[in-house]
Amino acid sequence: MSEQQQVTKKSPTDFLNLILGQRVFVRLNSGIDYKGVLACLDGYMNIALEQTEEYVDGELRNRYGDAFIRGNNVLYISTA
Secondary structure, three states, X not given: OOHHHHOOOOOHHHHHHHOOOOEEEEEXXXXXXXXXXXXXXXXXXXXXXXXXXXXXXXXEEEEEEEEEEOHHHEEEXXXX
């Protein structure tokens, strides 16, 4: 068996659990972006961020200590 065949498959849940406590980039359906530390999330993709920055059209608009983002607004999450 080659190395490629031995790679274990990971689910999106595995990825999200792996990045808890790390800086992430969250894009909303509206195009607004948030960067912050992923504090927690649930099965509905509701997200709690700490040290949050809000970007509109690539420009920093606001800084928040903590922010809660409702999951149905999330387009994607990636590591920052």
